[in-house]
Amino acid sequence: MYSSITDLCYLISTVFFIIGLKRLSSPKTATKGNALAATGMILGILTALFGALGGEPVNNYGVIAVALALGITIGLIAAKKVEMTAMPELVSLFNGFGGAGTLALAVVELVGYLSGVEASFGVLLTVLSALFIGAVSFTGSLVAFGKLKGIWNEKLKLPFSAYINVLLLLIVMIALIYYSINPSAISLGFVLGLIFLSLFYGFSFVSPIGGGDMPVVIAFLNSLTGIGAALAGIVYTNNVMLFGGILVGASGIILTVLMCNAMNRSLAQVLVGNFGGTSSSS
Amino acid sequence: MDAIISWIGENILFIYLLIFAIYLGTEIIGKVPVVLHTPLMSGANAISGVVVIGGIILVRLTPSDDYFGLLIGFLGITFATINVAGGFAVTQRMLSMFNKKKKS
Numbered sequence: 001m002y003s004s005i006t007d008l009c010y011l012i013s014t015v016f017f018i019i020g021l022k023r024l025s026s027p028k029t030a031t032k033g034n035a036l037a038a039t040g041m042i043l044g045i046l047t048a049l050f051g052a053l054g055g056e057p058v059n060n061y062g063v064i065a066v067a068l069a070l071g072i073t074i075g076l077i078a079a080k081k082v083e084m085t086a087m088p089e090l091v092s093l094f095n096g097f098g099g100a101g102t103l104a105l106a107v108v109e110l111v112g113y114l115s116g117v118e119a120s121f122g123v124l125l126t127v128l129s130a131l132f133i134g135a136v137s138f139t140g141s142l143v144a145f146g147k148l149k150g151i152w153n154e155k156l157k158l159p160f161s162a163y164i165n166v167l168l169l170l171i172v173m174i175a176l177i178y179y180s181i182n183p184s185a186i187s188l189g190f191v192l193g194l195i196f197l198s199l200f201y202g203f204s205f206v207s208p209i210g211g212g213d214m215p216v217v218i219a220f221l222n223s224l225t226g227i228g229a230a231l232a233g234i235v236y237t238n239n240v241m242l243f244g245g246i247l248v249g250a251s252g253i254i255l256t257v258l259m260c261n262a263m264n265r266s267l268a269q270v271l272v273g274n275f276g277g278t279s280s281s282s
Numbered sequence: 283m284d285a286i287i288s289w290i291g292e293n294i295l296f297i298y299l300l301i302f303a304i305y306l307g308t309e310i311i312g313k314v315p316v317v318l319h320t321p322l323m324s325g326a327n328a329i330s331g332v333v334v335i336g337g338i339i340l341v342r343l344t345p346s347d348d349y350f351g352l353l354i355g356f357l358g359i360t361f362a363t364i365n366v367a368g369g370f371a372v373t374q375r376m377l378s379m380f381n382k383k384k385k386s
Contacts, residue, residue: 017329018310024325024373025314031377034325038370041329045366048338057342060352064341067356071334071363078364079371084379090372091324094331098365101333104358108340108351121285122293181285219323225330232336243303244332250307251326255319262316 006051009043010240016040017244021251044240054237089148092218095225096141102134102228103195109235110191113183123235125180130231132172132198137224139202144218147211161208168201213270216259220271223252321376328369334362 017040023033049064075094082090109127113119119127146152175194179186209217226248233241260267290297314322337359344351 018306021307021322021326021329022310024322025311025318027315027318027380030318030321031374031381034321034370034373034377037325037329041332041366041370044332044335045338048335048342053339053342055343058344058346060341060344060346063352063356064338064359067337067341067359068334068363071360072367074360075364075366075368076371079368079375082372084375087324087372087376088320090368091320091327094365094368094372095327097361097368098327098330098333101331101337101358101362101365104354104361105333105336105340108354108358111350120289122289215320215323219319222323222327222330226326229330229333229336232333236336236339238335238339241332241335244329246300246303247307247310248326248330250304251311252323254308254311255314255323255326258314258316259319259323262319 003052006047007239009047009051010238013040013044013047013240014243016043017240017247021247044244047240086149088215088218089145092141092145092148092214092221095218095222096138096145098225099134099137099141099221099228102130102225102232103138104134105232105235106131106134107191107195110186113186114188114191119183121180124183124186125176126231126234128176128180128194130228130235131194132176132201133224133228133231135195135198136202136205137221137228139199140206140221140224141202141218143203143206144214144221147206147209148214152207161204165201165205168197168204172197172201209270213263213265216256216263216265216267216270219252219256219259220267223249223256226250226252317380321373321380324369324373324376328366328373331362331366331369334359334366337362 016036020033020035020037020040023029023036025033045068049061078090078093106127110131113124113127143152172194175190179190206217206221226245228245230242230245230249233239233243233245257267260270311322337355341352341355341359344355346352
């Protein structure tokens with residue numbers, strides 16, 4: 001009974017997200033859509049706080065209350081203080097925090113596996129992918145934020161960055177699959193190495209992209225954070241995380257393409273446009 | 283390889299749902315006008331803060347003497363909450379700015 005009500009609340013919360021996103025995409029209903037999505041989120045959080053869990057709850061409500069209060073305060077102040085012209089970089093910064101949240105969850109899970117908790121291929125691949133995506137969206141969003149804010153040098157570029165990025169991506173993919181098939185090979189060194197490589201990839205992936213393309217990159221990174229949240233939802237067998245994440249991931253990709261079209265650019269041009277080092281924008 | 287095949291077999295219904303959800307996500311915002319790109323991105327970004335739910339579940343299940351787990355869980359909840367609260371608030375501001383412009 002208790003766990004059915006929990007599931008039902010998560011379901012309602014997911015439906016709020018769907019309708020909220022739908023309304024956000026039309027000028028007349030956008031404000032209501034945002035409020036609806038926020039209501040869905042509040043319901044989801046309340047359900048997570050007081051609903052049934054997969055195990056015996058310890059609760060630690062003190063820790064959770066402080067964390068929530070801190071996050072709400074920082075978030076609301078930042079949203080209120082920001083200049084109207086500085087909104088895209090704030091969205092990017094927020095997105096980076098979302099990515100960091102996913103990264104934190106994945107780290108805790110992996111530490112559990114290091115101390116001997118057994119996991120199947122599917123679960124391991126999911127956790128490792130969540131770690132990679134969370135880390136990439138974290139550092140990537142910070143770089144995008146820095147570039148829009150003008151802290152970052154517009155032309156900062158690693159040599160052969162396009163080739164290095166493809167190589168890095170390949171190495172990470174192979175490592176993810178190899179270690180998911182051979183869980184016993186997972187060591188602390190591997191976990192730390194993967195975290196470092198993923199954080200670095202986020203940096204080297206976004207840093208060669210020009211400031212004018214940043215809104216598109218932010219939409220793309222936002223989509224990545226959604227996918228990361230969905231992966232975390234699989235690990236926690238939590239449907240609102242899973243489907244909320246998928247919705248953001250899928251709509252984020254479409255939004256990225258739409259934004260590219262509005263700028264008369266293709267997604268490939270934006271993301272790997274500087275392949276071979278001849279940047280078109282100068 | 284066997285592990286992969288059997289995982290697919292056990293989760294086939296889930297894979298169906300996944301495909302439907304991806305399609306739904308792309309379909310929902312298919313007709314968004316250019317002016318709404320940034321608010322929609324921002325609103326969707328706030329929703330991606332749902333990882334906060336995972337953080338809460340994690341901390342509720344972490345033994346009170348597991349300080350490392352609690353610390354990382356604490357950070358996870360804080361970061362994700364910044365994303366959620368800030369994201370919805372900033373979207374609201376963008377949209378209200380918008381409505382004012384229209385009226386004047």
